[in-house]
Amino acid sequence: MQFTQDDRLLFIGDSVTDTGRDRADPASLGDGYVRMIAESLSSPATVVNKGLNGNRVYDLEARWATDVLGLAPSVVTVLIGINDTWRRYDRGLLSPVPEFEASFDRMLTLTTEKCAARLFVMTPFLLPAGPEQERWFEDLAPRTEAVLRTATAHGATVVRTDLALLRAAEVHGAAALAPDGVHPSALGHRVLADAWLAAAGVGRGPASSERL
Template sequence: MAVTPGGGPHREEDRLHPPSTVLFQGDSITDAGRDRTRPADLGHGYAALAAARLPGGPTVLNRAVSGDRLADLRKRWDTDTLAHRPTLVSVLIGVNDTWRRYDSAQHSLIDTWEHEYHQLLTRLHTHCAPRLVLIEPFLVPVTAAQWSWREDLDPRIQAVRRLAAAHGALLLAADGLLNQASRTAGDPALIAPDGVHPSPLGHRLLADAWTALLSDAPA
């Protein structure tokens, strides 16, 4: 049995069997309008698109909550993540921590934010040792004011990259992916109308990248 640095064990049998329970976690980008009264509902975004392509018919859960910052995710980590004992976890969090700094003067320090994220992932590995996908928070600026958000968001993206390396996680480099797509499209609003929430095209690009990341990576 091999153990990735800072991460959970990668068993030889995992190479033969796809994950049995996949859990998507995060904020409104992942929530994507899911119906909270229906536990199996996956919303209308990249998580639902990616789930439809998973082989083997795993149980797929979406427990993202619109508006969440990392502190909010931390409060519900036990009930909405650990309690399900997932075999694969995908997390996208961070843009609301940046957003609230600029619209509500609620500033979370990057070092503290990274440490708390690290603690969540460490607890996850200790609890059930799933495969892990970390998705970078991203911003596709559609207004001049949003360019100033990069001062806060870029260090969070770098933190997620460090966390992915430390925890043996697959990393989806979403920020570069979607910003390149916006340049190709000629209009950032075609990818994320408000700069944060993806359009249907943006969600499809995320789902494509997420699926390719798992398909190309060793189990």
């Protein structure tokens, strides 16, 4: 896929997307995969980061009209879900998968209806940093399936970041990619960026002519 100067690529999610962006500066991209993607594009497309640390799907939906629809993006990338799982185990805050899926579906439906944006959905991921995080998969696995179902129903391009990180962990080790199991290192962010670029048919440097 090729992007042009008329394209606005908007990325939205939690802290994995946020990565320390300056919220007072609309052009700030943070220090993670969003910046890496922007630096890899050969086109002058506008890239916007609307990640917000701590967000669950309900937080995302509450700000969707302002932070997504109000900016009229041509491409929207969503990465959400790990905090919906994490908060169950550290704070006892439940995010039932059917409610999570319904919220996710409403956001994608609005995006298609209001701005006809091309959708990219990145799967949530976990590289357990200890035995206590292994049990999170009982919550995360069905949540990931819900993300995949919703993405497929809306014709979104799916970016399997969970699988990409697992493959990378076989080479580098999980701790080198996400020391706490959730937040990627610079190397982990590079894996995320490369997974998105591959799904979009864009390599590092000149854009590919392949269209998905």
